[in-house]
Amino acid sequence: MLYFFRSGKWETVGGEACRLMPLLLMLLFLFPITVLGYGFHDALTYGNTIDIISIRSAAMVGIRVFGSESATAVFMNPACLYNVGRFNIESSTSAISWTEEVVDSTSVTQRSNRGLGSVTGAMAYRVGPDLVLAAGVAKVSDFQYDGTHFLPENPSHPGIDVLEILKSTGGLWEALGGASWSPTEHLSAGVSAGLRFGEVSYDYTYDAKFTPEVDSTATWSWDLSDACYHAGFVIGDETISAGACYSSGTADRYYSRLSIAGETTAEHIGNTTMGFEGEITAPFDRNYFKGKLSIETPIRQSINLRAGVGFNEGENMNRVGTAFSVGGDYSTERVRVELALSQISRSRVSTSFPEEYSDYVDDSWTQFCIGLQYML
Numbered sequence: 001m002l003y004f005f006r007s008g009k010w011e012t013v014g015g016e017a018c019r020l021m022p023l024l025l026m027l028l029f030l031f032p033i034t035v036l037g038y039g040f041h042d043a044l045t046y047g048n049t050i051d052i053i054s055i056r057s058a059a060m061v062g063i064r065v066f067g068s069e070s071a072t073a074v075f076m077n078p079a080c081l082y083n084v085g086r087f088n089i090e091s092s093t094s095a096i097s098w099t100e101e102v103v104d105s106t107s108v109t110q111r112s113n114r115g116l117g118s119v120t121g122a123m124a125y126r127v128g129p130d131l132v133l134a135a136g137v138a139k140v141s142d143f144q145y146d147g148t149h150f151l152p153e154n155p156s157h158p159g160i161d162v163l164e165i166l167k168s169t170g171g172l173w174e175a176l177g178g179a180s181w182s183p184t185e186h187l188s189a190g191v192s193a194g195l196r197f198g199e200v201s202y203d204y205t206y207d208a209k210f211t212p213e214v215d216s217t218a219t220w221s222w223d224l225s226d227a228c229y230h231a232g233f234v235i236g237d238e239t240i241s242a243g244a245c246y247s248s249g250t251a252d253r254y255y256s257r258l259s260i261a262g263e264t265t266a267e268h269i270g271n272t273t274m275g276f277e278g279e280i281t282a283p284f285d286r287n288y289f290k291g292k293l294s295i296e297t298p299i300r301q302s303i304n305l306r307a308g309v310g311f312n313e314g315e316n317m318n319r320v321g322t323a324f325s326v327g328g329d330y331s332t333e334r335v336r337v338e339l340a341l342s343q344i345s346r347s348r349v350s351t352s353f354p355e356e357y358s359d360y361v362d363d364s365w366t367q368f369c370i371g372l373q374y375m376l
Helices: 015-030 040-044 071-075 078-083
Strands: 002-006 009-013 087-103 108-128 131-142 145-151 162-184 187-208 216-236 240-247 257-266 272-281 288-300 303-312 317-331 335-348 360-375
Touching (some): 040 145, 071 078, 071 162, 071 187, 078 162, 078 187, 078 216, 108 145, 131 187, 162 216
Antiparallel strands (some): 002 009, 087 108, 131 162, 240 257, 288 303, 303 317
């Protein structure tokens, strides 16, 4: 019998799980670096990084350098807090639907679920002509997973004799304070710092159908509390701008991120703004690259439309992952309502559960996002 310490008490693990736990631990060792997404390996390693902190960013495939012009910039590029007028308070959330498809030469196994995606709250206040202060709390990564693997006792015989189930819940959050200042008319810089924290829990079940009871279960969890920071700058004017931002990582739980971007506004096509961004995940280490193209156009004085396309790469890719998003906002004098729809997919040469055969695994997740701002 194995014992685990969790939430102030010891919990036991059934005898069969003693045999299975080394297999899960070996899985963690063999797959420590995976493309971020909603899947079995992601739940056990780095989870899924949330790019829906700002609904503006969500509508433009998760851009970070110019992803927010409000208080939520404290979580991405704090330099963009300079766009805040006198006072800004913002909140947002999203609902997510994810699908995992395990593909081999004869069949496709699909697992899917729905749940809560992002949760964000932030506020910013201009304390002087060149200085803006901000603070906020946001969910920055998600480890949710719910999958069942049907396994024949003897693969040469039809029928399912064994099943195993993994469920995981939880994620990482950030609580930050930050500031942006403008030393010159065309340059702004910003920095934010605080705490990255959270807890993730796992429930694993192994059940042979020819036995009258569940063979074994295992329950374990981990928690985290670590310092983190974000920093960035923006240079340019109302016609053309460029910038960069960096987010610190947390060992074995959250990748660092470096983004470089540029954007230009074309007055002759209705003040439409077009931008590009390159993001490196785990720079100077894994160097996974994401490319993003975005467009924003005002169709009325109070309505803006946004869209974006992108691609992503990572470890053991079967093909390049893609991203698409669309959204917009409606503003009154003091209130702004934002909506976005974001869809991301990726494909990796891998499997899901340890004993599950596949040629490759396709993951995709869609988020419907809504946000509200109050401005002075």
